[in-house]
Amino acid sequence: MTTTTEHTFTYADLPRLMGLMTGDEKHGPAATSTLDALWVLYDRVLRVTPARADAPDRDRFLLSKGHGPMAYYAVLAAKGFLPVDWLEGFGAYDSPLGHHPDRVLVPGAEIGSGSLGHGLPLAVGTALGLRARGLTDPSVWVLVGDAELDEGSNHEAIAYAGPAGLDRLHTLVIDNASASFARPGGIAARFEAAGWSAVTVDGRDHEALYAAFTAPHAGRPHVVVARVEAKEFAGEPKSA
Amino acid sequence: MDTMRDRFAPVMTRLLDEDPRVAVVLAEIGKDGFKEAMRAHPDRVINVGIREQLLVGAGAGLALAGLRPVVHTFASFLVERPFEQIKLDFGHQDVGGVLVSAAASFDWPEGGFTHMSPGDVALLDTLDDWTVHVPGHPDEAEALLRHGVGAGDDKVYVRLSVQANASPMPVDGARFLTVREGRRGVVVAVGPMLEQVLAATEGLDVTVLYATTVRPFDAVGLRRAVGGGAADVVLVEPYLAGTSTAAANDALVEVPHRVLGLGVGRRELRRYGRLDEHVRAHGLDAGSLRGRIEGFLG
Numbered sequence: 001m002t003t004t005t006e007h008t009f010t011y012a013d014l015p016r017l018m019g020l021m022t023g024d025e026k027h028g029p030a031a032t033s034t035l036d037a038l039w040v041l042y043d044r045v046l047r048v049t050p051a052r053a054d055a056p057d058r059d060r061f062l063l064s065k066g067h068g069p070m071a072y073y074a075v076l077a078a079k080g081f082l083p084v085d086w087l088e089g090f091g092a093y094d095s096p097l098g099h100h101p102d103r104v105l106v107p108g109a110e111i112g113s114g115s116l117g118h119g120l121p122l123a124v125g126t127a128l129g130l131r132a133r134g135l136t137d138p139s140v141w142v143l144v145g146d147a148e149l150d151e152g153s154n155h156e157a158i159a160y161a162g163p164a165g166l167d168r169l170h171t172l173v174i175d176n177a178s179a180s181f182a183r184p185g186g187i188a189a190r191f192e193a194a195g196w197s198a199v200t201v202d203g204r205d206h207e208a209l210y211a212a213f214t215a216p217h218a219g220r221p222h223v224v225v226a227r228v229e230a231k232e233f234a235g236e237p238k239s240a
Numbered sequence: 241m242d243t244m245r246d247r248f249a250p251v252m253t254r255l256l257d258e259d260p261r262v263a264v265v266l267a268e269i270g271k272d273g274f275k276e277a278m279r280a281h282p283d284r285v286i287n288v289g290i291r292e293q294l295l296v297g298a299g300a301g302l303a304l305a306g307l308r309p310v311v312h313t314f315a316s317f318l319v320e321r322p323f324e325q326i327k328l329d330f331g332h333q334d335v336g337g338v339l340v341s342a343a344a345s346f347d348w349p350e351g352g353f354t355h356m357s358p359g360d361v362a363l364l365d366t367l368d369d370w371t372v373h374v375p376g377h378p379d380e381a382e383a384l385l386r387h388g389v390g391a392g393d394d395k396v397y398v399r400l401s402v403q404a405n406a407s408p409m410p411v412d413g414a415r416f417l418t419v420r421e422g423r424r425g426v427v428v429a430v431g432p433m434l435e436q437v438l439a440a441t442e443g444l445d446v447t448v449l450y451a452t453t454v455r456p457f458d459a460v461g462l463r464r465a466v467g468g469g470a471a472d473v474v475l476v477e478p479y480l481a482g483t484s485t486a487a488a489n490d491a492l493v494e495v496p497h498r499v500l501g502l503g504v505g506r507r508e509l510r511r512y513g514r515l516d517e518h519v520r521a522h523g524l525d526a527g528s529l530r531g532r533i534e535g536f537l538g
Contacts, residue, residue: 056306102332103333103334104334110304111304111333112328112332112333115324115328117293118297118325118328118329120297121293121294121296121297121298121300121301121325121329122297122298122300122301122304122329122333123301124288124294124297124298124301125265125297125298125299125300125301125302125303125304125305125309126301126302126304126305127301127305128263128283128286128298128301128302128305129263129301129302129303129304129305129306129307130305131283132263132283132284132302132305132307133260133305133306133307135305152293153293153294153297153325156288156289156291156293156294157291157294157297157298159289159291160288160289160291160294160298
């Protein structure tokens with residue numbers, strides 16, 4: 001729970017906040033694939049608040065998968081980074097909230113995204129920069145989609161960050177099985193091969209997410225693969 | 241004479257000592273010059289391996305964390321290969337940095353087309369708000385490197401080349417310099433082209449301007465050189481021919497004018513050999529330039 005000047009929001013408020021953008025409070029799994037992981041991060045893990053949104057030693061969250069940002073905007077609104085009354089303008093010409101977020105326009109957004117494969121390299125640079133400034137405490141988190149990992153730029157970042165020992169770097173992979181060509185377990189295996197600490201969890205289980213997010217990973221960057229319903233089965237139970 | 245690139249690591253090593261905001265990012269290329277700096281500043285001299293998307297993306301990430309990144313590799317791998325990273329990770333994220341390239345248009349002719357980047361400045365022209373420095377001498381390179389690193393959070397490109405003039409000129413990181421004055425036209429020589437241009441225009445009644453900062457384009461300087469009447473302007477650039485023609489046209493929109501844009505041709509030569517052979521093949525040697533300039537001025 002958090003308190004803003006107007007209202008206190010909980011996880012239960014998020015569908016209504018998303019509804020302000022979509023005109024519908026019922027959302028299929030595709031629209032909410034990131035919702036639980038985002039909520040647990042912002043509610044329990046990230047040490048960043050609207051008042052400290054520019055503090056040098058804040059934790060950073062970089063949304064790399066910028067498609068479908070309604071859940072992200074809903075969480076930022078619930079946590080007081082942006083006014084709830086912005087949500088209704090979603091996508092309009094004079095709205096700061098586009099279908100891909102722009103850090104220049106959205107309070108609390110660390111990066112603008114939309115083109116896939118940019119967040120992880122930016123997160124690597126951010127982690128390097130914080131270390132160079134002697135800020136060894138803040139965590140850097142970046143959220144990518146499983147299909148986004150098709151982009152080769154991610155693999156440049158993954159292959160570098162492990163051997164470089166960037167232990168303040170964390171990647172959250174939302175795995176809704178949307179990559180056309182993938183092997184079971186392939187995501188965690190690739191990170192592990194590059195020297196990362198890796199945990200795969202149920203992306204709807206808040207306690208499991210929290211445990212994965214806070215698992216120790218001394219000397220190594222950390223990836224959490226959060227598995228959610230497969231994209232092609234949106235709205236239906238997953239069969240396997 | 242040493243090369244511009246020979247100055248890069250020593251200058252950056254001093255800037256790393258002087259300014260805790262400065263960080264250097266490399267992708268293997270050029271790392272040998274930074275051995276001492278890597279020991280002194282292990283967190284601010286970063287080699288990411290042969291990974292140019294990461295090179296630029298991580299450079300921009302350093303800027304997001306409050307540093308002044310200086311990102312270096314050959315122009316083809318710095319500007320062309322990770323171009324979207326330049327567009328989005330610096331431009332769209334609204335952060336600054338200094339990109340320092342080597343190898344230029346054909347610094348290593350034996351290396352062939354894969355290591356030639358005549359289109360780098362034209363590509364950056366599709367983006368907003370990049371300062372582009374094209375030094376013509378190692379001393380100028382040193383001055384413009386310092387100028388670029390010290391330019392706040394500006395986005396700056398510094399184009400180093402082994403092509404160079406024998407003597408340095410004073411450079412201020414902004415304006416064109418009047419080297420010669422005449423009445424029949426204005427020839428703008430960019431960076432390493434100055435010596436060939438001066439030889440080509442020997443005895444011609446033309447003004448020669450020397451440009452080492454080409455973006456923003458010194459429109460005021462060109463207008464002043466042209467005077468109030470009709471203008472004939474020749475641009476001689478060490479990268480793609482015509483790269484600055486639109487900028488010159490815009491500068492002269494109020495006066496009748498003609499612009500001849502000379503530079504490196506688009507056509508792939510598929511030749512190796514020596515630098516001077518490529519200069520000649522693109523018509524940028526003094527003899528070829530004189531014929532083309534005289535033909536244009538009539």
